[in-house]
Amino acid sequence: MDWIVGFLVLIIKLALVLGGLLLLAAYLVLLERKFLGRLQIRYGPNRAGPFGVLQPLADTIKMLTKEDAVPEAADRVLFLLAPAVVAAEALLIFAVVPFGTSVTLLGKKIPMVITDLNVGLLFVFALASLGVYGVALGGWASNSKYSLLGGIRGAAQMISYELSLGLSLVPIVMLARSFSLVDIVRAQANYPFILVQPVSFTIFFISAMAETKRIPFDLPEAENELGAGYHTEYSGMRFGLFFLGEYVNLQVFGALVAVFFLGGWRGPILPPVVWFLVKILAVSILMIWVRGTLPRLRYDQLMHLGWKVLIPVALLNIVITGAVLLL
Amino acid sequence: MKSAWEAVAALATGFATTFKHLFRKPITEEYPEYKRPLPERTRAVIILTRDPDGGERCVACYLCSATCPVSCISMQSAEREDGRRYASWFRINFARCIYCGLCEQACPTSAIQLTPYFETCERDILKLVYEKEDLLVDHGGKDNEYNFYKYAGVVTKVGDKGAHIKEAEPVDIKSNLP
Amino acid sequence: MTLYGIIFYILAAVIVIATGLAITRRNLVHAVIYLIISFFGSAMLYFLFGAPLLAALEIIIYAGAIMVLFLFIIMMLRVDPTALRRPSLRHWLPAGILGIIYLAVAALVVITDPGSQATLKTAMARPRALGQFLFQRYWLSVEIISFLLLIALIGALYLARAFLKESREQSEGEL
Numbered sequence: 001m002d003w004i005v006g007f008l009v010l011i012i013k014l015a016l017v018l019g020g021l022l023l024l025a026a027y028l029v030l031l032e033r034k035f036l037g038r039l040q041i042r043y044g045p046n047r048a049g050p051f052g053v054l055q056p057l058a059d060t061i062k063m064l065t066k067e068d069a070v071p072e073a074a075d076r077v078l079f080l081l082a083p084a085v086v087a088a089e090a091l092l093i094f095a096v097v098p099f100g101t102s103v104t105l106l107g108k109k110i111p112m113v114i115t116d117l118n119v120g121l122l123f124v125f126a127l128a129s130l131g132v133y134g135v136a137l138g139g140w141a142s143n144s145k146y147s148l149l150g151g152i153r154g155a156a157q158m159i160s161y162e163l164s165l166g167l168s169l170v171p172i173v174m175l176a177r178s179f180s181l182v183d184i185v186r187a188q189a190n191y192p193f194i195l196v197q198p199v200s201f202t203i204f205f206i207s208a209m210a211e212t213k214r215i216p217f218d219l220p221e222a223e224n225e226l227g228a229g230y231h232t233e234y235s236g237m238r239f240g241l242f243f244l245g246e247y248v249n250l251q252v253f254g255a256l257v258a259v260f261f262l263g264g265w266r267g268p269i270l271p272p273v274v275w276f277l278v279k280i281l282a283v284s285i286l287m288i289w290v291r292g293t294l295p296r297l298r299y300d301q302l303m304h305l306g307w308k309v310l311i312p313v314a315l316l317n318i319v320i321t322g323a324v325l326l327l
Numbered sequence: 328m329k330s331a332w333e334a335v336a337a338l339a340t341g342f343a344t345t346f347k348h349l350f351r352k353p354i355t356e357e358y359p360e361y362k363r364p365l366p367e368r369t370r371a372v373i374i375l376t377r378d379p380d381g382g383e384r385c386v387a388c389y390l391c392s393a394t395c396p397v398s399c400i401s402m403q404s405a406e407r408e409d410g411r412r413y414a415s416w417f418r419i420n421f422a423r424c425i426y427c428g429l430c431e432q433a434c435p436t437s438a439i440q441l442t443p444y445f446e447t448c449e450r451d452i453l454k455l456v457y458e459k460e461d462l463l464v465d466h467g468g469k470d471n472e473y474n475f476y477k478y479a480g481v482v483t484k485v486g487d488k489g490a491h492i493k494e495a496e497p498v499d500i501k502s503n504l505p
Numbered sequence: 506m507t508l509y510g511i512i513f514y515i516l517a518a519v520i521v522i523a524t525g526l527a528i529t530r531r532n533l534v535h536a537v538i539y540l541i542i543s544f545f546g547s548a549m550l551y552f553l554f555g556a557p558l559l560a561a562l563e564i565i566i567y568a569g570a571i572m573v574l575f576l577f578i579i580m581m582l583r584v585d586p587t588a589l590r591r592p593s594l595r596h597w598l599p600a601g602i603l604g605i606i607y608l609a610v611a612a613l614v615v616i617t618d619p620g621s622q623a624t625l626k627t628a629m630a631r632p633r634a635l636g637q638f639l640f641q642r643y644w645l646s647v648e649i650i651s652f653l654l655l656i657a658l659i660g661a662l663y664l665a666r667a668f669l670k671e672s673r674e675q676s677e678g679e680l
Contacts, residue, residue, distance in 0.1 A: 037353070038348070038349050038353070039345045039348050039349060040348065041348050041351050041352075041353050041354050041355075042353045042354070042355045043353050043355050043357075075534070078534070078535075078538070117557065118557060118631060118632060119557045119558050119560075119561045119632055122557075122558065122561030122562065122565065123561055125561070125565050125569075126561050126564035126565045126568075126569060129564070129565055129568070129569025129570065129573075130564070130568065130569060132569070132573050133541070133573070133576075136573065136576055136577070136580065137534070137538075137576075139580075140534060140576075140580050148580060151580065152577065152580055152581060155573055155576065155577050155580075156577065158573075159570060159573050159574070159577075162569070162570070166565075179558075179632055289342065289345065289346075292345050293341045293342050293344075293345045294338075294341065
């Protein structure tokens with residue numbers, strides 16, 4: 001009996017998180033378009049419904065009804081699978097992200113996290129590193145020059161910045177003394193880690209933007225030189241899955257910044273889940289603002305920044321943090 | 328060290344600029360509510376105009392059809408009893424037309440003209456095939472005064488040889504003999 | 506057979522089949538993908554045996570980094586799969602003999618070792634325990650391996666520098 005109840009609770013949690021993520025992803029697209037529009041002194045979408053609030057719905061219907069074309073020379077199976085990899089890895093990361101404290105419902109304690117893995121942080125990295133496959137294989141399987149170049153750039157960029165992404169979090173693990181995301185939030189009871197680790201925060205933020213392939217790191221899909229990069233040949237909902245993956249990734253990194261540096265769901269007055277949402281949105285808006293301001297990096301600048309600036313600084317940061325902790 | 332400081336300052340300026348833009352009124356012209364007045368010579372939907380007397384200008388010479396780069400104009404020429412040519416049917420496929428204006432340039436009688444009206448969106452693409460009745464208008468378009476048959480040296484009811492505007496009397500070549 | 510046993514055999518079958526497919530594919534990209542599936546299977550096995558840290562590291566390092574580099578190189582080179590020659594018997598023979606010997610030894614170990622008959626029990630190794638185990642009991646091996654990696658790194662750096670110098674001289678000579 002207990003087993004069935006546990007299973008039911010898990011299913012309900014999964015459904016809630018999945019629904020919430022997809023809804024938020026759809027509205028993040030709208031938020032991005034609106035906010036970017038205002039940054040560029042225009043309105044952004046305002047036709048579908050009042051202030052364009054039905055725009056995500058219209059986009060979804062459009063993408064679902066478009067033809068799902070597969071190029072003749074493409075590697076069919078890989079071509080069809082690649083977008084699913086991107087969307088799935090982004091969604092799966094949320095399995096270990098804590099949304100709040102545990103709630104007591106009908107005498108049972110229900111933690112506000114799908115699973116508290118004791119290697120949660122590594123799980124996040126494992127999935128984030130798999131996102132490369134969607135990009136690289138999607139680019140390769142399309143059998144088109146632009147897509148291949150986009151895929152290769154994506155692979156190179158994502159492995160380069162994964163290193164600094166990982167290294168920037170080592171001090172956080174040292175401070176929290178755990179890989180579990182729940183424990184990391186618990187360790188920030190007194191102060192958020194951004195106060196003690198601003199360098200780490202900066203490196204993580206820049207690397208996260210590179211991992212999500214957003215401007216100024218959008219070389220894999222640089223539209224003025226590569227068409228649309230690795231998803232040039234995709235249409236309909238398969239393109240939609242790439243798109244969805246991108247915006248779920250935006251939320252993922254918003255949530256991770258919140259968990260690692262901003263104290264997770266902690267905050268005064270408002271309930272924890274609301275605080276968590278506010279923090280995700282704040283990080284997302286910051287990323288959109290960056291997108292509205294900075295131009296795209298050149299390929300050599302990208303590699304220079306990743307290998308010669310971020311990684312050495314992250315290593316130095318680890319050594320300094322270790323020394324301070326030992327003293 | 329100085330260059331790092333400069334980089335940070337440059338970044339800050341950029342972010343400040345975009346932040347200031349947030350509070351500016353957008354400069355967007357919202358289309359269906361506000362339709363920007365287009366210049367008279369904007370190239371959009373094609374019309375067939377009439378001369379000042381109310382007759383059709385088109386003489387079905389096929390020049391527009393020949394010059395059209397996408398071959399969207401087709402017609403059938405016919406001749407009236409008084410010797411004046413006209414198009415028995417005239418068809419423009421706007422689904423194909425690229426609004427380049429070459430037909431207008433080729434037209435010797437100023438019959439075919441482009442207008443600034445462009446809102447011809449249709450769900451059924453075949454509705455974009457316009458027949459002569461759809462194209463013909465009751466005015467002279469951009470060139471109201473011009474009447475081809477008053478200038479051309481063609482014998483019609485409008486005038487005999489030498490009776491047209493800017494036309495000299497026909498020369499009797501036999502009287503020129505030495 | 507417990508539930509864990511069933512999962513173990515399923516995973517083992519996935520690993521063996523995926524690896525078999527990986528070494529027989531003509532298309533290199535497909536081979537890499539089957540190899541990734543095989544790594545996934547191994548990571549799941551680690552997880553099943555109660556070593557989630559090792560499972561995560563397997564995916565991050567092998568599936569997430571090394572295989573991406575493989576894929577990167579294959580995509581850059583664009584090898585024509587039809588141009589690859591089938592290895593001759595002389596190439597096959599040593600590998601085949603070694604494989605048979607290995608299989609025989611493994612089968613012997615499984616049959617003779619009494620520990621192999623015990624049913625699978627779940628365990629859980631916390632990352633902290635693994636870290637203490639690794640860096641307190643086996644610190645020397647860890648240090649030796651890290652030293653080896655450092656040497657490899659320096660070697661790669663040296664080769665790259667020599668190559669850079671050569672190409673610079675070449676371009677100067679052209680001028």
